[in-house]
Amino acid sequence: MGQAKPRGPYAGTPARKAEIVRAARESFAENGYAKASLRDIADRAGITHTGLVHHFRNKDELLAEVLAERDSEEWQQGLAQVDSLxxxxxxxxxxxxxxxxxxxLMRLWIELAAAASRPDHPAHTYFVERYERGRAQFAEGLHDEAAxxxxxxxxxxxxxxxLFHAVLNGLQLQWVLDPDLDIIGPVNDFVRMLLDRDDR
Structure with a gap:
């Protein structure tokens, strides 16, 4: 006889959590954070509402996980595609x-980042550490360019x-307020400004 499959709410926990996060990402993108419900997310993930809250207590936790996953994906893509200015x-x-x-999702990220500026917000530590890590990683990459x-x-x-994080985040906020605004051109201008005068 083969081994019995694990039972209970923690069976296949990493895979189950990944499925919940995927479902939450879809629901937030389609419905907005305010209108997305844990029951809709549970339905999309193929589990019960009770099963979902075994993994995530509320929508705030889910949103933070969705954004953290997106951050991780984009950082890995950046490492793979960018090795110079x-x-x-x-x-x-x-x-x-x-x-x-x-x-x-862009709007939700901006709103959560602003709300997390309060020390008592559940995502405060995540955002503080995210920016510290992002600044350190970006600066590390630029040291070779400077050398x-x-x-x-x-x-x-x-x-x-x-400056990089201020420009990128600020431009995305402006675009959310005015979707007709060109923000890619200013990003290109900013990167050129980072270069030594002889290279521009």
Whole structure:
């Protein structure tokens, strides 16, 4: 006889959680965060409402997980596609166009990031660590560029990393408010500004 399959709410937990997160991502994108319900997400994931709350207590937890998964996917894509400043602007343009296909997720990310600025918000620690990690990783990549004279001499990698996140997030916020606004052009302009004067 073969081994008995595990039973109960924790059976196949990693795969089950991944399915719930996928279902939540679809529901948030289609319905918006406010209108998405845990029951709809459970239906999409093929489980009961009770089964879902064994893994995620509420929509806030699910939204944070959806955004964390998206962050991880995009970071891996960036590592695979960008190994120099020359490749950064084309990659960012592609990434922004991808985000613009799911404006509701972009809007939810902006709203959650603002709400998480409160120290008592459940996603506060995640966002603090996310920005710390993002700045450190971006600055680390720029150190090689600086060593080869490709980064502006009057701008440190650490300060460039802070500016990078401010520009990217600020432009996406402006686009959510005005979808006709071109934000890819300004991203390209910003990347050119990072380059040493002789390279522009």
């Amino acid at each position: 020359d490749q950064l602007a084309p990659y960012l343009g592609e990434l922004i166009r991808h985000h613009q296909k799911a404006p509701e 080869h004279g490709k980064l502006r001499e009057d701008l440190s990698p650490e300060r460039a990393a802070i």
